[in-house]
Amino acid sequence: MSGVRVAVGTRKGAFILTADGSRTKWDVDGPHFGGWEMYHVKGSPADPDRLYASQSSGWFGQIIQRSDDGGRTWNPVGNDFRYEGETGTHQWYDGTPHPWEFARVWHLEPSPTDPDRVYAGVEDAALFRSDDGGQSWGELAGLRGHGTGPAWQPGAGGMCLHTVILDRDRPDRIITAISAAGAFRSDDGGQSWRPINKGLHSEGIPDPAAEVGHCVHHIAAHPARPDVLFMQKHWDVMRSDDGGDSWREVSGNLPTDFGFVIDVHAHEPETIYVVPIHSDSEHYPPDGRLRVYRSRTGGEEWEALTEGLPQANCYVNVLRDAMTVDGLDPCGIYFGTTGGAVYVSADAGDRWVPIVTDLPPVLSVEVQTLP
Numbered sequence: 001m002s003g004v005r006v007a008v009g010t011r012k013g014a015f016i017l018t019a020d021g022s023r024t025k026w027d028v029d030g031p032h033f034g035g036w037e038m039y040h041v042k043g044s045p046a047d048p049d050r051l052y053a054s055q056s057s058g059w060f061g062q063i064i065q066r067s068d069d070g071g072r073t074w075n076p077v078g079n080d081f082r083y084e085g086e087t088g089t090h091q092w093y094d095g096t097p098h099p100w101e102f103a104r105v106w107h108l109e110p111s112p113t114d115p116d117r118v119y120a121g122v123e124d125a126a127l128f129r130s131d132d133g134g135q136s137w138g139e140l141a142g143l144r145g146h147g148t149g150p151a152w153q154p155g156a157g158g159m160c161l162h163t164v165i166l167d168r169d170r171p172d173r174i175i176t177a178i179s180a181a182g183a184f185r186s187d188d189g190g191q192s193w194r195p196i197n198k199g200l201h202s203e204g205i206p207d208p209a210a211e212v213g214h215c216v217h218h219i220a221a222h223p224a225r226p227d228v229l230f231m232q233k234h235w236d237v238m239r240s241d242d243g244g245d246s247w248r249e250v251s252g253n254l255p256t257d258f259g260f261v262i263d264v265h266a267h268e269p270e271t272i273y274v275v276p277i278h279s280d281s282e283h284y285p286p287d288g289r290l291r292v293y294r295s296r297t298g299g300e301e302w303e304a305l306t307e308g309l310p311q312a313n314c315y316v317n318v319l320r321d322a323m324t325v326d327g328l329d330p331c332g333i334y335f336g337t338t339g340g341a342v343y344v345s346a347d348a349g350d351r352w353v354p355i356v357t358d359l360p361p362v363l364s365v366e367v368q369t370l371p
Contacts, residue, residue: 009039015029066133106122123161126143200236218262270296292304341356
């Protein structure tokens with residue numbers, strides 16, 4: 001029977017959760033790098049033994065770790081994240097210029113076909129790539145340099161490049177998202193870029209329909225339909241059917257359209273999942289009830305999924321990289337909370353059970369389906 005490996009990044013270490021295909025009995029291994037912030041831990045789709053991890057500390061800075069044995073052991077690899085050329089400035093909250101400064105790696109995205117190629121989205125917003133398993137890194141500087149970079153501003157969590165979507169069949173297609181700038185696409189492997197924010201509307205910026213300046217929280221796509229994108233924005237759940245060239249709102253009957261995570265069912269490209277959060281100032285579920293919402297119609301209608309989730313006095317958050325889906329049938333859905341719980345539904349969201357409940361605050365949840 002095939003199985004799953006769930007990599008969990010937390011504020012105080014990384015944890016590896018494994019189970020067979022039934023997803024009922026779990027082994028919990030960790031913490032790895034106890035006490036360190038593990039912003040993102042993700043396995044390679046091209047090699048079930050390869051994982052990458054972003055390890056960060058205010059004292060010791062940023063380290064990229066790599067495992068070649070499924071997370072049992074780890075080795076530090078390259079850490080040469082240097083902006084190319086004249087770095088210039090971007091816009092700060094008050095409109096004054098601020099120099100581009102490297103703070104941390106927010107997101108690691110391994111190639112779907114090459115275990116040695118991996119992308120890193122960083123703060124301040126830039127995209128890096130390694131072609132040697134993380135040993136060395138180079139910036140895809142066309143993103144910051146394409147023209148609108150000086151107008152980008154940090155979101156509440158910093159100016160982070162947090163989403164990287166790769167297309168298995170079109171390796172030159174890369175889609176990224178930045179808070180608070182918006183979504184961008186390259187069709188030539190990262191040499192040139194353009195904003196893909198038409199249809200987004202954001203209050204609180206000088207031009208609510210501006211080309212850049214939108215606080216995008218996360219974007220997801222089904223691998224079989226890479227031109228259909230689903231976005232959780234600062235407010236609004238959005239959909240694009242043309243690779244981001246245009247967007248329309250699909251918030252429908254959600255109790256609130258604020259949130260951080262969004263993901264797509266592994267076998268049903270029109271089935272998507274979000275976790276509504278009360279507001280941008282109150283980062284907890286509406287009414288203190290933890291509910292995942294599922295749409296089987298690509299966002300037109302939504303249903304609350306509550307069985308097994310706390311429905312009273314629950315005031316946790318679910319952060320942007322803290323939801324994922326596996327490739328088994330039925331599809332498994334996973335998410336982690338800032339309260340330290342990691343939940344799984346082995347039946348596409350109908351029923352939930354906690355895998356663990358008392359981890360440090362969860363920053364990321366990613367899964368590998370194992371042979």
